[in-house]
Amino acid sequence: MNKRNGIIGLIIAIVAIVAVVIGVNATKGNSQSDQAGTSSQSGQKVIKVGTEGTYAPFSYFNENNELVGFDVDVAKAVFGKLGYEVQFDDAPWDAMLAAFNAKKTDVVFNQVGITPERQKNFSFTTPYSYSRAALIVAKDNNDIKTFEDLKGKRSAQSLTSNYGARAESYGATLVSTDGFSKAADLVAQGRADATLNSDVSFYDYLKHNPNANIKIVNQSQDATPSAAMFQKGNDDLVKQVDEVLAQLKQDGTLKAISEKYFNQDITKE
Secondary structure, eight states: OHHHHHHHHHHHHHHHHHHHHHHHHHHHHHHHHTSSOEEOTTSOEEEEEEEOSEETTTEEEOTTSOEESHHHHHHHHHHHHTTEEEEEEEOOHHHHHHHHHTTSSSEEEEEEEOOHHHHHHEEEOOOOEEEOEEEEEETTOOSOOSGGGGTTSEEEEOTTSHHHHHHHHTTOEEEEOSSHHHHHHHHHTTSSSBEEEEHHHHHHHHHHOTTOSEEEEEEOSSOEEEEEEEETTOHHHHHHHHHHHHHHHHTTHHHHHHHHHHSSOOSOO
C-alpha cells in the first residue's frame, strides 16, 4: 500500500513539474509577443508589418494578387537589410490600427503622418516620404496661380476632407467628388476650376494618365512627413531602422522605389 502511494506521489510530483515548465514557457512566449519581432521555426527573425492593402500606389494587391506598393517595397528593403522575414497583415485603416494597438503587428508602414497626438503614444522612425498640398487646374487655365485665386471658383473636393476645408478657407465653392481620379476628371473636363490635393496623388495619376489635361500651378511650402510607427519601448529597433533608412537614401534605393511608382522622388523633403 505504501509502495503504491509512493508511486502515486511520484506521478503527482512529475505532473506538477511539467505544469511549472509549461507555465514558464508560456510566460516567456507572452513576454516575447510584446516585443517587436519574433522568431520563425527556422530561427529567422520575423517582423509583422501592418498595412492597408487597398491604398494604391502605397499598399495594394496587383493583378496577380500580390501585395505591392511604395510602402510595401520600403518595408521589405528595410527589414531585408536587418535580416528579418517580413509578414504583412493587411486591413482597412481602422482595423489596421486596432490590430497594431492590440500588438498583433509590430510596426505600421502605411503613409502614417507624424502628429503630436500620435507621438504621445507611439514611436516613429525618421520620415521616408513627404507630400505637399498641390493646387491643380486644367492645362489651359491661366487665371488660377495661387491658393488665394480660388476665391469664387469651383474646387472639386471630398466634402469631409482636410483639403476640402482648406479650399473653402480660400473662398472656393466645393464641387462634391470622391477620390482624386474623379476630381482630376472634373477639372480636366472643365466641370470644376481646380482641386486641392496631395502632390503625390497627382504624380501617381499622371503616371497612369500621362496626357491628362491637368497641371500643378502651386504647392504648399510645408511638407507632411510620413514614417514607420512602432509601439513605445522599441527604441533599439527604431534606431536600427533609422540607420537603414539613411543607408537606403544614400545609396539611391529609396529614390528608385519612389520613381518606380511615381516617376518622382517623394523621399526628399
